[in-house]
Amino acid sequence: MDAEDSPWGDVPSRSSSNANLAKSVESETADSAPKAAQDSKLASTSSPRSPSGRGPRTPRRLGAQATRLEAVDDSLGPLGPLGDNASNQPEPEEPPIPPSKEQPLPIRNVRQAPSTSSSAMGKSMMESVDLGDDDRSINSKSRYPQPSPGGIENSRRQTQPSVSIEQAARPSFDITVGDPHKVGDLTSSHIVYQVRTKTSSKAYKQPEFTVSRRYRDFLWLYTSLHNNNPGVVVPPPPEKQAVGRFDSNFVESRRSALERMLNKAAAHPILQHDGDLKIFLESDAFNVDVKHREHKELGLGENKGMFSSIGFGGGGGGKFIEHDDWFHDRKNYLDALENQLKALLKAIDTVVQQRKALAEAAGELSASLHALSAVELSVSLSTPLEGLSDLQLRIRELYERQAQQDVLTLGITIDEYIRLIGSIKTAFAQRQKSFHSWHSAEAELSKRKAIQDKTLRSGKTQQDRLNQLQADVGDGERRCHQARLLFEDMGRLMRNELERFEKEKVEDFKSGVETFLEGAIEAQKELIELWETFLMQLDADEDGEPFFRPPAISVTPAKPRDEPTLESSESSAQEAAATMTAEQEE
16 A cells, blocks of 8 residues: 555545654653553544644654555555454564564454544554564564573572571671689689680670680579570580589580580570670679679569560469470470480490590509519510500500590580480470460450459449459450460470471581591501500510610629629629520520
C-alpha cells in the first residue's frame, strides 16, 4: 500500500496515523517494555486531530516515518498479526520474540465492530512498523554476549566465602590461663591464675588485657551464666578437690580445664555477649564490681531478668512428666552416655596408675643396678650395669611423662564431657521449672477468672472492685503468656544447644584420641631408641672397642728390690688379678 494514500483516501486519516506513530516512538524511547494497560490507554486516547491543532512537523520526522513504512514486511497483511495468522505463526528463535505489548492490541482490533475509525487502521499500521523497530533494538542488544546460567552459578560458587557471614561478623576470642602460683598464708592459701585475653570485640576497652582470678571466681562465672541464660549449655569448670590441690599435676590439669571452659564460653554465640563474662575477663576490681552488680539487682528487684515476674525462681512443683518424645530420648541418651564416659574415665585412670607403677618399678630397678655396679670388682661388668641403671632412670621419666600426657589429652576431655552432661541436666531442670511456672500461672489465671465470674454473677460489687478484678485477670493472662513463651523458647534453644553439643563432642573426642595415639607412638619410639642405643654400646664393647672405657690404671716406676714399698706391692697384685681375669675370659 502506498505510504502517502490513506485506505479511505482522506488526509486526516493519514495525519492521525502519523500522530499515533510519533507517540509510539516517543513512548518506546522512554520505556523499553511498557505494559498492556499503557497500550490500552494509548489506543483509547488515539483520536484523529486536525493538522492545525497538532502543529507543524519537521521534515526530518516525515522522512524517518516514510523510511519506516517502506521497511515494513507485509507477509502478515496490512493489519499486522491478526486472527489465526497470529496464532499459527511460529515463534522464531532468531531474532527473539518482540515485547508482549505488541500482541494484545490486534486482538482488541478483532473484537471491534467492522465500522472502526481510521485511527484504528493507523494504529495497526503503526504496530506493524514498530515490529521491525523492536526487532532492530533486540538485535542490537543480542550483539552483546549474554552470560550462561552455568557461568553465573560457577561465579557464585567461586565467590562464596569459606565461612558464613555470621561467623565472619562474630568477634574472636583467644584466652589463655597460665602462671598458676600459690598465695596466702597457711589457713587461706589458694592458687591464683593469670587470665590473658585477646579479642576483636568492640565491647571491651582494649584488644588485649590480663587479670588475676582464683578458682571460686570461675565458679561464680559458671553460676551467673546459667542464671542469665536459662536453657543454654554452659561449659562447666573442673570440680573441687580438697586433698592434693597444690600438687603440680593437679594444678596443671585444673589450669587446662579452666582455659578450655573460658574459650568455649567466649566462642558461644549467646554467652559471648553476657555482661558477667565481660566483667570476669576485663575487670581489674573484680570483687568490687561483683558486689556492686548484686546490690544493683537487689535494689531494682530484678532477680536475673523477667524470670522472677513469672515465678521462674520458685520451687519445682510436682513431678514432671516429659510429653516431648525428642527430649525424652535425649535424656535417656545422655544418661547412657554419662555412664559410658565414667567407665572410660575409670579405665584411663587405671592406665595412668599402671604407668606410674611402671615408672616406680623402673626407678627401683635403676637403684638396684647402681648398687650392684658399685660393689662389682670387674670393670667390664660394672660399667654396663651402671649404663643400664641410667637407662632405667630415663625410662622412668618417660613413663611419668606419658602418664601425665594421657591425663591432659584424653582424660581431661572425658572428664570435661562428664561435667558438660551435668550442665545439660541443669538446663533440663530449668526447663522443668519453666514448665511448672507455666502451669502455676495457668492455675492462678483460672482462679482469678473464677473469682471474677462469681463477682459478676452476684451483681452487688462496686465498679472499682470489678476494675481491679479485670486488671488481675489481665495480669494473670500476661504472666501465663510469658511463661508459655519462655517454655517454648527454652525448648527450641535446647534443641539447638544439643545439636551443638553433638557436633563439638565429635570434634573434641576425635582431636583427643588423635593426640593420645600420637603421644603413645612417640613414647614407644623414644623407648625403642633408648634400648637400641644401649644395645649398640654393648656390641661395641664385645668387638674390643668398649663404649664404656674403664678408667686408666696408673703404674708407678719400680724401685730397687732391696727397698720394697706398699705401692709396688699393690700394683703387682692388680696386675696379677688382671692377668687371671684375662685368662678366665679366654
